Amino acid sequence: MSGQDYSYDTEGQFFPYFIITLTALVTIPTTYSLLKPSKELESTATRIESDFVxxxxxxxxxxxxxxxxxxxxIKRFIVSVGGWLVIAWMAYLMAVTARSVPKIWDPYEILGVSRSAEExxxxSRYRKLSLTLHPDKAREEPALNITKESINEHWVEVTKAFKALTDEDIRNNYLQYGNPDGKQSTSIGIALPKWIVEDGHGKYILFLYALVxxxxxxxxVGRWWYGTQRFTREKVLVGSAGKLFxxxxxxxxxxxxIGVLSSGLEFDDILKGQKADNGLSKLEQKVIEGSPSAGVLTKKDRQTLENMEESRRRKVMTLLWxxxxxxxxxxxxxxxxxYEVAPVAFALNNAYTAIALAYTHTQAALSAYHTSQNIIQALRPGASPLEQLPYFTPAIAKAGEADRSRSHLSIQEFMQIPADQRRSRVVGPGLLxxxxxxxxxxxxxxxxVLHVEKTFFKVVGERYIxxxxxxxxxxxxxxxxxxxxxxxxxxxxxxxDTDPDEGDVAAITGRKDDKSGEKPIQPPLAYAPYFARNHAPKWTVFMADSKxxxxxxxxxxxxxxxxxxxxxxxxxxxxxxxxxMPFLSPPAGTYTFVMHMICDSYVGMDTKMGVTLVVEDASKAEEVEEEDEISEPDEDTIAGQMRAMKSGGTSKPKKRRVEDEDSSGSDTEGDVDSESETDTETDTDEE
Known part of the structure; x- marks a missing residue:
């Protein structure tokens, strides 16, 4: 009985299969992630048309x-291209080596008969072949490379094939072991090409294994793990989040x-080495001392900049201003x-907003949201909202506001001015x-501009909260x-607001269904010609306690x-x-909130209004349920008589929802209003 023989794949015939499998495991997912369409809102929204440059x-x-x-x-692109090149090369090697791989011995193919052929x-087929292939009958043809040796070898194969299909013992050997001569030694080759196993290459292979x-x-693995741990959910460095906190x-x-955002560690990549000091004096002269900055910095902001000692942070803050x-x-x-520091500051501001929301302080949260608006629109705090429009400088915005000395006009208010009057304010010599x-x-x-038409509180399926x-x-x-x-x-x-179907958890909880296969319905990208990023506007709603x-x-x-x-x-x-916006009801009582609706992309388009939430005592809801229950049976019915016997008296009928069939009408008193809104309305007067 022959044993098994473990040997190297000296011809490297299985090596391409091994390499192509490993390469495909990396290349296919990488290529998919590289080519799949982006689902980010910035990639799907339309744009506001403008010729302003x-x-x-x-x-x-x-x-x-x-x-x-x-x-x-770029790394993914290089990996994908390199992987497909390797796969193509391995496929070529597989095609070439397939020609030299010995075929499996098949007696049916050798004799040229089908597998269903009878003995x-x-x-009959063997006798026909013996007339032409037998060594005594076949002729040598050197021109066709047919020699005496090849004739003999071929006839031996034909004879073996005939015996394998007609001799019982040889046939069993073929069926069990795939060879008419019985069990053969099994050669198991590993997928290594010949050059790897040649003498003198062993030490290089060991070094390669050690290196990999x-x-x-x-x-x-460590770089990947560290990369996932060094960023927060807002995609800023953990160290930066700590500084903001x-x-x-x-x-x-x-x-x-603005001053807090300048502490972010992300700015280190922008101002590496000498960049932190290069041009700082000129920058400060322009921003702090120069006349163009007269309306940019307040006295407090100027003092903060002058007192800052760290040159890198000082330059970042000056660049932001x-x-x-x-x-x-x-x-x-x-x-x-x-222009490079602005998007970084915007990302850091998202982290600062998360911190402010965690503390639940209204003033800090509003300051963070307004900073977001200022960064996207490239406007200093307190600037006129009209400066968001093309060509509107501070001087033109001031002219457009005319008699407004204390507060600024929003774009909405400016556009409500009669067209002729509006045009006369900003068009002319030295203006537009x-x-x-x-x-x-x-x-x-x-x-x-998102305009609020109505607000109310409700509980699905209930009249009262x-x-x-x-x-x-x-x-x-x-x-x-x-x-x-x-x-x-x-x-x-x-x-x-119609109540959702029973069991529609997504609708009951206020969550939208997943429409990943559909293009989302969204407004155009924020009109922000100075912001070096595409940004999809977001609206944030929260209710604050003014007290x-x-x-x-x-x-x-x-x-x-x-x-x-x-x-x-x-x-x-x-x-x-x-x-x-779903949330859990507080104890019974009346609660007055100030609702804030803030757009993170535009200045002067926020909405602020008072809303009142009335939470009733649970007993009131029980009374409503009792009113809605089915009325007790009349005494002239069997059910009524049985109830009277049990109670020892005469039962009196209560209100009935449905009268007898011959009744001309129905008593609807006590019916529950089918409208889905609750009786709790809100005060929507502007504060």
């Missing part, structure tokens, strides 16, 4: 392209938040750094020309661009909506959108 547009677009290159992840057909298993693999203050204004003030630095490198004014108005009429129930705060709103003159009336049914100055409910963030905002031609649909 900001100053240094080449630097801004350069920063956007730089970010796109990072998002493409009589096999013998002892260095590359641990380094790769240490400098957080409940009384911070938007200007104070230069960006927010749209200050011309007259230096290409400094201007480029100015006709073309610039038309472009600014075109942008203004495309801005997505009771303690410990799941409340839904429902906001009915619609997008109304500034300057809209003919606003269509709202259908009454659009302001209602304690803390957030009571929320926040809830919305970036997609349930109905189309624009039609196919790009015009507003004015559809009523429904926003739902």
């Amino acid at each position: 900001p100053e240094h547009v080449d630097l801004i677009e350069g920063q956007r392209k730089k970010q796109k290159r990072r998002e493409r992840r 009589k057909s096999i013998k 298993l002892g260095a590359i693999l641990p380094y790769t 240490r400098e957080y203050d409940n009384e911070h204004s938007a200007s104070d938040v 230069a960006y927010l003030g749209r200050i011309e630095l007259e230096d290409k490198v400094l201007n480029d750094e100015k 020309n006709d073309s610039q004014y038309k472009q600014a108005m075109a942008v203004a009429t495309q801005l997505p 009771t303690p410990n129930s799941l409340i839904q705060f429902v906001v009915k709103c619609r997008f109304v661009p500034p300057g809209t003159s003919k606003l269509p009336e709202i259908k009454p049914e659009d302001l209602l 304690s100055g803390k957030i009571g409910v929320g926040p809830f963030t919305f970036s997609t909506f349930d109905k189309p905002i624009l039609d196919e031609s790009g015009k507003p649909t004015f559809n009523v959108q429904t926003l739902k």
Whole structure:
């Protein structure tokens, strides 16, 4: 009995299969992640049309392209291309080696008979072959490489095949072991090419194993693990989040938040080495001492900058103020750094907002949200909202506001001014020309302003709100661009909220169904010509207690909506959108909140209104349930007689929902209103 023979695959015939399998395990997932369409909202939204070209547009677009290159992840592209090249090479080797691989011995193929052939057909075929292939009959043909030896070898194979199919013992050997001669030694080759196992290469193979298993693999896994642990959920460094937390203050204004953001460690990559000091003196002269910054920094902000000792942070903060003030630095490198720090500061501000929300202080949260608006629009805190429009400088915005000396006009208010009067304020010598004014108005009429139409609280399936129930705060709103003159009336049914079907957990809890296969309904990307990123606007809703100055409910963030905002031609649909915010009911009582709806992308488009929540005692809900129960049977019925016998008296009929069939009408007194809204309405007067 032969044993098994373990040997190397000296011809390397199985090596391509081994390599192609390992390569495919890495290449296919990497290629899929590289080519799959992005589901980020910034990749799916439309844009606000505008011909306005900001100053240094080449630097801004350069920063956007730089970010796109990072998002493409060149490493994945290289891995994918390299992997497919290796797979193609291995496929070529497989095709080449397949020609030299010996075929499995098959007596049916050798004799040229089918596997269903009977013994009589096999013998007949063997006799025919003997007439031409027998060594005594076959002729040598050197030109065709047919020699005496090859004739003899071929006839031996034919004879073996004939005996394997006709001789019982040989046939059993073939069926059991695949060979007419019985069991053979088994050769198990490993997938290594010949050059690997040649003498003198062993030490290199051991070194390769040590390098892969002892260095590359641990380094790769450690780098991946460390990379996942060094960032927070807001995608900022843990170290940066710690700095923001240490400098957080409940009384911070938007200007104070700018100073806190300058502590982020992410700026170290932007201002490496000597970059922290290069151009700092010129930058400070422009921002702190120069006349263009007269309306940018307050006395407190200027003092904060002058007292800062760390050069890197000092430069970051100065660059941020230069960006927010749209200050011309007259230096290409400094201007480029100015546009580069803004998106980093925006990401850090998201982390600062999370900290403020964790403390539930209204003032700090509002300051963080307003800082987000300022960064996206490149506006200093306290600037006029009109400066968000193309060509509107502080001087032109001041002219547009005319008699407003203490507070600024929002874009909505400005667009409500009669057209002739509005135009006369900002068009003229030293102001805008006709073309610039038309472009600014075109942008203004495309801005997505979310206007609240109605708010109310409700509990699904209940008339009253009771303690410990799941409340839904429902906001009915619609997008109304500034300057809209003919606003269509709202259908009454659009302001209602129909209860979902029983068992629809997603609808009951206020969560939207997963529509991953559909394009999300969202407003256009934020119009932010100075911000070197594409940003999808988000609206945040929360309710605050004005007495304690803390957030009571929320926040809830919305970036997609349930109905189309624009039609196919790009015009507003004015559809009523429904926003739902679920939360747990407090104890019985009356609660007055201030609802804040804030857009993170635009200045002056926030909504603030009072809302009142009435939570009834649980006993009131029980009374309603008793009223809705089926009435007791009349005494003239069998059920009524049995009830009278049990109670020892005569039962009196109560209200009946349905009269006898011959009755001319029905008594509807006590019926429950079928409308899904609760009796708890809200005070929507502007504060």
